[in-house]
Amino acid sequence: MLEEKTTLLHTLVHLGSGPSPALTAYIQAAEHIWLVDACPEAQASLNSLTASQPNVHVSSALVDVEERAATFYRYSLPWASGPHPLSDELLQRYPGIKTLNTHEQTTTAIHHLMAEMAVAKQQHNVLIMELGAQNVPLMHALEQQGWLSAFTYVVVIPAPRTPLRLEELPSGVQAVAIPPSSVAHLLPEPSEATVLQRHPLLLETQRLQAALTNAEQRQQETTQQIEALTKANNDANQQAEQHAQALTAEQEKTARLTKERDQLAQQRDEAKQTAAQQAEQHAQALKAEQEKTAQLIEERNQLTQQRDEEWHKGERLTKERDELKHQLEEAHKQREEALHQNHQNFQAKNTAETRVAQLEKELEVAVQKAKEHEQALMAERDKLSTLSEEYDQLHIQLADSLTSVETTKKQLIQEQQHRQEIIDQELLKAEAQLDLIKDILIKDKAF
Numbered sequence: 001m002l003e004e005k006t007t008l009l010h011t012l013v014h015l016g017s018g019p020s021p022a023l024t025a026y027i028q029a030a031e032h033i034w035l036v037d038a039c040p041e042a043q044a045s046l047n048s049l050t051a052s053q054p055n056v057h058v059s060s061a062l063v064d065v066e067e068r069a070a071t072f073y074r075y076s077l078p079w080a081s082g083p084h085p086l087s088d089e090l091l092q093r094y095p096g097i098k099t100l101n102t103h104e105q106t107t108t109a110i111h112h113l114m115a116e117m118a119v120a121k122q123q124h125n126v127l128i129m130e131l132g133a134q135n136v137p138l139m140h141a142l143e144q145q146g147w148l149s150a151f152t153y154v155v156v157i158p159a160p161r162t163p164l165r166l167e168e169l170p171s172g173v174q175a176v177a178i179p180p181s182s183v184a185h186l187l188p189e190p191s192e193a194t195v196l197q198r199h200p201l202l203l204e205t206q207r208l209q210a211a212l213t214n215a216e217q218r219q220q221e222t223t224q225q226i227e228a229l230t231k232a233n234n235d236a237n238q239q240a241e242q243h244a245q246a247l248t249a250e251q252e253k254t255a256r257l258t259k260e261r262d263q264l265a266q267q268r269d270e271a272k273q274t275a276a277q278q279a280e281q282h283a284q285a286l287k288a289e290q291e292k293t294a295q296l297i298e299e300r301n302q303l304t305q306q307r308d309e310e311w312h313k314g315e316r317l318t319k320e321r322d323e324l325k326h327q328l329e330e331a332h333k334q335r336e337e338a339l340h341q342n343h344q345n346f347q348a349k350n351t352a353e354t355r356v357a358q359l360e361k362e363l364e365v366a367v368q369k370a371k372e373h374e375q376a377l378m379a380e381r382d383k384l385s386t387l388s389e390e391y392d393q394l395h396i397q398l399a400d401s402l403t404s405v406e407t408t409k410k411q412l413i414q415e416q417q418h419r420q421e422i423i424d425q426e427l428l429k430a431e432a433q434l435d436l437i438k439d440i441l442i443k444d445k446a447f
Contacts, residue, residue, distance in 0.1 A: 008124065009125065010031055012125070013036070015129050016036070016082075018042055018079075035057070035058050036059045037058075039072075039081055042078070043058060059116075063108055066141075067109045067112070070105060071102050076097055083107060090159075093161070110142055111145035121150040125150055125151045126153045126186070127153075128155040149198055153198070154173055183195055275383075279380070279426075282373055282376060292366060293437060
């Protein structure tokens with residue numbers, strides 16, 4: 001078993017480690033080791049070597065700058081394997097190289113792989129890159145995603161006879177002439193590896209860049225807030241102007257409705273005054289008709305009494321006539337005089353009956369006039385009811401803006417009820433009088 005010792009590195013990541021990396025040196029140098037290789041044969045060998053090492057992790061990821069569907073090309077030289085076929089230049093340089101096999105595989109984006117490994121950015125970490133032509137593009141991808149600064153040192157192992165071009169490196173790293181002791185023993189011998197260290201101003205640059213980004217974001221948010229507040233202020237001003245216009249229109253409407261209310265109130269007062277005058281006139285006319293009716297009733301009673309007296313007188317004369325029949329032979333002259341007197345009485349009776357008929361016709365005229373007065377009172381009541389309905393409709397329209405109209409309506413309803421009660425009382429009196437006249441007429445006809 002490999003012996004564990006006190007380490008100086010927190011995490012060591014080897015991309016393209018192959019089947020036999022310097023595992024003993026790695027375990028002695030770092031607390032956490034990640035070995036990454038897409039070749040199935042290399043993965044089988046790595047799994048066998050690290051089976052008893054809990055701090056060593058093996059990943060079968062095919063690393064690329066982004067996630068995509070790709071083809072893994074496996075060549076007879078392990079360093080040439082990868083998601084890109086060899087160029088014609090390399091094939092000419094290595095004529096004996098052969099393609100062993102290919103298989104389809106989805107690549108893993110480099111920044112996703114770092115997040116999966118949970119590389120601690122504030123620790124002393126080392127990245128070893130042995131991916132041939134992918135080394136430089138992957139470093140640029142790490143810098144863009146903010147992961148390059150997580151590594152204190154980056155060890156780049158290029159393809160054989162393919163030196164690393166320093167001008168192509170990201171600005172966040174710079175080459176080290178003499179590798180530090182913590183990294184030197186990790187390099188293969190002989191090695192063309194280039195050791196890169198994190199630029200001393202990279203962290204400060206990233207911090208300033210992050211601060212600048214936050215400031216720009218805050219400025220953008222502030223600008224958006226100012227624009228939103230400006231828009232809200234404009235909307236509020238527009239709404240205030242609309243409210244002012246609506247208030248002016250409402251005030252004009254209120255003034256117009258108030259004027260209409262005053263006009264209707266004046267019309268109501270005039271109608272009340274006219275109704276009162278007409279009611280008084282009707283009352284006077286009714287009183288005159290009542291007096292005339294009473295006079296006619298009295299005359300009718302007198303004529304009825306005279307008729308009764310004439311009737312009794314006729315009965316008495318008839319009795320006397322019967323008595324005179326028995327005395328006909330003895331008092332023919334007296335019989336002639338009695339018959340003459342009876343004829344005169346009969347004429348007087350006819351005259352009385354003619355007078356009674358005239359009185360009945362006059363009574364019918366009086367009843368007709370009473371009915372006409374009653375109809376006039378009903379029409380006046382309908383007119384007052386119509387005015388009340390119009391006033392109620394106006395009151396509903398003014399309810400939201402004029403509270404005082406409610407009091408006026410209640411007063412008008414009370415006055416109308418009082419006036420209706422007076423009219424109803426007068427109608428009841430008139431109906432009672434008419435019923436009395438009808439009863440008298442019916443009794444006279446029956447008689």
